[in-house]
Amino acid sequence: MAGVTTAKKEHLSHEMGMHTEGLVGRTQQRFFDIAEERVGYGYPDAPDVDFNKRAEIDCENLETRQINSQLRELIRHGVGTVVLKNPGSKHSIAVGILNRLNLYIEGSCGYFACGLTDGPNIRIKGRVGWACGENMLAGTIVIEKNAGSQFGAALRGGDLVCKGSVGARTGIDQKGGNIIVGGDTGSFTGFMMQRGRMVILGNAGKNLGDSMYDGTIYLGGEARSLGVDAVPGEMTDLDRQWLTRKLKMYDLYPKQGINHIKKIVAGKALWNYDNLEPGEKKLVL
Numbered sequence: 001m002a003g004v005t006t007a008k009k010e011h012l013s014h015e016m017g018m019h020t021e022g023l024v025g026r027t028q029q030r031f032f033d034i035a036e037e038r039v040g041y042g043y044p045d046a047p048d049v050d051f052n053k054r055a056e057i058d059c060e061n062l063e064t065r066q067i068n069s070q071l072r073e074l075i076r077h078g079v080g081t082v083v084l085k086n087p088g089s090k091h092s093i094a095v096g097i098l099n100r101l102n103l104y105i106e107g108s109c110g111y112f113a114c115g116l117t118d119g120p121n122i123r124i125k126g127r128v129g130w131a132c133g134e135n136m137l138a139g140t141i142v143i144e145k146n147a148g149s150q151f152g153a154a155l156r157g158g159d160l161v162c163k164g165s166v167g168a169r170t171g172i173d174q175k176g177g178n179i180i181v182g183g184d185t186g187s188f189t190g191f192m193m194q195r196g197r198m199v200i201l202g203n204a205g206k207n208l209g210d211s212m213y214d215g216t217i218y219l220g221g222e223a224r225s226l227g228v229d230a231v232p233g234e235m236t237d238l239d240r241q242w243l244t245r246k247l248k249m250y251d252l253y254p255k256q257g258i259n260h261i262k263k264i265v266a267g268k269a270l271w272n273y274d275n276l277e278p279g280e281k282k283l284v285l
């Protein structure tokens with residue numbers, strides 16, 4: 001495994017979980033040039049879509065595989081706006097979309113909705129089950145009602161927004177991007193968080209930020225308890241500016257403003273856990 005060295009130069013953005021790392025050795029980074037002559041952008045085989053071309057899929061009598069197949073077929077034909085009607089809380093709807101797309105889901109989804117996506121803008125008018133937006137890379141997902149547990153598990157990029165409340169282990173193993181919750185969240189939210197930012201405007205269950213390695217959690221209400229190595233952080237002007245801009249984007253800006261919002265960060269006591277003495281490990285845990 002390639003070694004990781006942290007840049008020594010300090011930046012204000014470091015306080016918001018936006019650290020820059022230099023990777024030594026092999027890298028999986030891939031860079032695209034939008035000036036290249038090829039179909040689409042982002043991925044070499046991504047088709048160009050026209051957002052003015054609109055289509056609807058009635059999901060009532062369709063299985064999940066049929067729904068996703070029809071969705072991909074529309075994208076291949078350049079349709080840029082798709083409406084899914086009567087989703088019926090089916091599981092694994094709209095997963096693996098690696099293309100620009102405006103997707104409107106008029107109803108509720110089951111488990112693993114909209115996971116493994118990179119680029120689409122999705123709005124869900126109902127509720128979602130477990131692990132919505134899991135491993136999302138880019139784009140936006142906005143849920144109008146509530147979401148289940150493991151909301152945004154292993155999120156890597158983009159904005160994942162739930163205007164209602166969510167279940168336990170929200171943002172577990174989050175690696176980037178932004179998770180925004182308009183209501184409450186359950187226990188172990190931010191568990192093993194590594195990068196990115198999370199905004200909880202309501203209350204949080206026990207063990208908020210447990211074992212978080214890095215990143216930032218903003219909490220508007222109260223937490224039943226903080227987890228291992230999660231500590232209060234100092235709010236900066238940069239934090240307030242980012243919160244103001246981001247919450248207004250999704251019409252979630254609190255009437256009382258943002259001055260009541262608290263910041264939770266990693267205490268970094270676990271960064272060198274393997275090097276601690278047995279007695280020190282007991283103190284940390």
